[in-house]
Amino acid sequence: MTRNMPALSNPVTVYYHPGLRAERKTFMNARTVVRRQERAQKSSIKNFDRKHENIPAPSSRPQLKKIPLLDLTRKYRSIEAELRRQWGSVFSSMKLLNGSNLSAFEGEFAAYCGVKYAVGVASGTDAIYLSLQALRISTGDEVILPAHVPAPVIEPVIAAGAKPVLIDKAVGDYGPDLNGLRKAINPRTKAILAVHMLGLPCDMQAILEVAQKRNIPVVEDASQAQGAVYKRRRAAGWGAITPMSLGPVKNLASYGDGGVVLTNDEQLAQYVRLLRVHGQAEKYDHKIYGWNSRLDELQAVVLRLKLPTLDRDNARRAAIAAEYSKCFADLPVITPPQFFDRTSVYHQYVVETPHRDPLQRFLESNGIGTGIYYPVSLHQHQAWKAKKLPAYSLPEAERYARENLAIPVFAELNDEVREYFSSKA
Numbered sequence: 001m002t003r004n005m006p007a008l009s010n011p012v013t014v015y016y017h018p019g020l021r022a023e024r025k026t027f028m029n030a031r032t033v034v035r036r037q038e039r040a041q042k043s044s045i046k047n048f049d050r051k052h053e054n055i056p057a058p059s060s061r062p063q064l065k066k067i068p069l070l071d072l073t074r075k076y077r078s079i080e081a082e083l084r085r086q087w088g089s090v091f092s093s094m095k096l097l098n099g100s101n102l103s104a105f106e107g108e109f110a111a112y113c114g115v116k117y118a119v120g121v122a123s124g125t126d127a128i129y130l131s132l133q134a135l136r137i138s139t140g141d142e143v144i145l146p147a148h149v150p151a152p153v154i155e156p157v158i159a160a161g162a163k164p165v166l167i168d169k170a171v172g173d174y175g176p177d178l179n180g181l182r183k184a185i186n187p188r189t190k191a192i193l194a195v196h197m198l199g200l201p202c203d204m205q206a207i208l209e210v211a212q213k214r215n216i217p218v219v220e221d222a223s224q225a226q227g228a229v230y231k232r233r234r235a236a237g238w239g240a241i242t243p244m245s246l247g248p249v250k251n252l253a254s255y256g257d258g259g260v261v262l263t264n265d266e267q268l269a270q271y272v273r274l275l276r277v278h279g280q281a282e283k284y285d286h287k288i289y290g291w292n293s294r295l296d297e298l299q300a301v302v303l304r305l306k307l308p309t310l311d312r313d314n315a316r317r318a319a320i321a322a323e324y325s326k327c328f329a330d331l332p333v334i335t336p337p338q339f340f341d342r343t344s345v346y347h348q349y350v351v352e353t354p355h356r357d358p359l360q361r362f363l364e365s366n367g368i369g370t371g372i373y374y375p376v377s378l379h380q381h382q383a384w385k386a387k388k389l390p391a392y393s394l395p396e397a398e399r400y401a402r403e404n405l406a407i408p409v410f411a412e413l414n415d416e417v418r419e420y421f422s423s424k425a
C-alpha cells in the first residue's frame with residue numbers, strides 16, 4: 001500500500017512517492033539506500049501509483065494551502081511592536097553604528113555562547129574573512145575545508161589569497177571526513193575550516209585532535225548552528241575562532257546582513273575589532289589596514305530582541321525534526337544523523353534520497369516548500385573551474401549534493417506540523 005501522509009492543514013494531502021516505500025523499518029546506510037533506490041528508480045519516477053490509490057492529479061485538486069520552506073513574517077509579527085518601538089529610539093538618537101545596542105548584544109551573545117569575546121561584523125562572509133586575517137592567513141598558505149559547504153565559506157579563503165584544499169564529507173555525518181583531513185595536511189596548511197552544517201555541530205574534539213598535533217588553528221564556522229550544543233557546551237569557541245553569519249534566514253537572524261566573530265583569545269578579538277573599523281584604535285589612528293565591517297544598531301536591536309527566545313525556537317525546530325524522523329523511519333530515505341553528545345538546532349531538516357528531484361517536484365506540487373543545501377559541491381562550481389583549481393573526486397560530497405532535500409522546519413511552523421502529525425497518529 002502506498003503510504004500517505006495527512007494534510008499539514010486541510011485540504012493538502014501529501015502522498016509519499018512509492019519509490020520511497022519501505023517494506024520494513026530499517027536503518028540503512030548510504031550505500032544500501034543508493035543500491036535500493038537505483039533499482040527502484042528505473043520503474044518508479046513517473047509512477048506515482050495514482051491508479052491504485054485514486055489520487056487526483058495536482059491540477060484537479062482544490063486550491064492548495066502552501067507550506068513555505070521558511071516564513072520570516074511570522075517571527076517578525078511576534079516582535080513587531082517592540083521592534084518598532086526600539087528602532088524608533090535608535091532613529092531618534094541617530095546613533096546608527098558602533099552604539100550601545102552593539103556592545104550590549106556582543107556581551108549578551110558571548111555569555112549565551114559561553115565564549116569570552118563576541119565582535120559584531122557586517123556578515124558571515126566578513127566574519128570568516130576577518131577571522132582568517134586575524135590568524136594572518138595570506139598568500140601561499142593552504143586552508144582545508146569540506147566540499148559540501150556553501151560558497152561563502154570558500155570566498156574568504158580565496159580573498160585572503162590562500163589556497164583552498166578540499167576534503168570530502170564524512171559518511172553519516174555533516175562534518176568533514178577525518179581521514180581525508182589527516183591526508184590533506186602538509187607544512188603549508190595554516191588553518192582548518194570546520195563548518196557546523198544544517199544545525200549539527202561537527203565532531204570538534206576529533207577535528208581538534210588532528211589539528212592540535214600539528215599546531216594548526218581551527219576556524220569553526222557556526223553560521224548554521226546558533227545555540228547548538230556539543231559535549232554540553234555551545235558549538236562555539238571550540239576552535240581558535242568562530243565566525244558566524246546572523247543573516248536573515250539563520251536561527252538567530254537579523255533583518256538584513258549581520259555576523260559575529262566569537263573567540264576566547266583576547267588578541268584575536270582585539271585584532272578583529274581593529275579590522276572591522278579600518279584598523280583604527282581611535283578616530284584616524286590607523287594601527288593596521290583593515291576593512292569596513294560593522295553590525296549596525298538596527299540589526300543589533302533585532303538580535304537582542306530575538307536572543308531570549310532562541311533556545312525555545314530551537315527546541316521547536318528539534319520537536320518538529322523528531323516527529324519527521326519518527327514518521328520517516330520506515331522509508332528508505334536517510335534522515336538527519338543524530339549523536340548522543342551533539343544537539344542539532346535543525347537549521348534545516350534534510351532527507352537524502354536518489355529520488356530527490358522527483359520527490360521535490362512532488363512535494364512542491366502538493367504545496368510543500370523545499371530547498372537544497374547545497375546542490376553543487378565547491379569543486380564543481382564554475383568559479384572553481386574558472387580559477388583552474390585542481391579537479392577532485394569527492395564521492396560523498398557529490399552524492400550528498402545530488403540527494404539532499406530540505407523540508408520546512410522553522411519554529412513558527414509548530415502548530416501546522418503538530419496538526420499534521422496528530423491526524424496521522
Ligand SMILES: Cc1ncc(COP(=O)(O)O)c(C=O)c1O
Pocket residue numbers: 123124125126149150152153195221223224245246247257258259
Ligand atoms: C555555513 C555558512 N557560512 C557562511 C555564510 C555566509 O554568511 P553571510 O550570508 O552572512 O555572508 C553562510 C550563509 O549562508 C553559511 O551558511
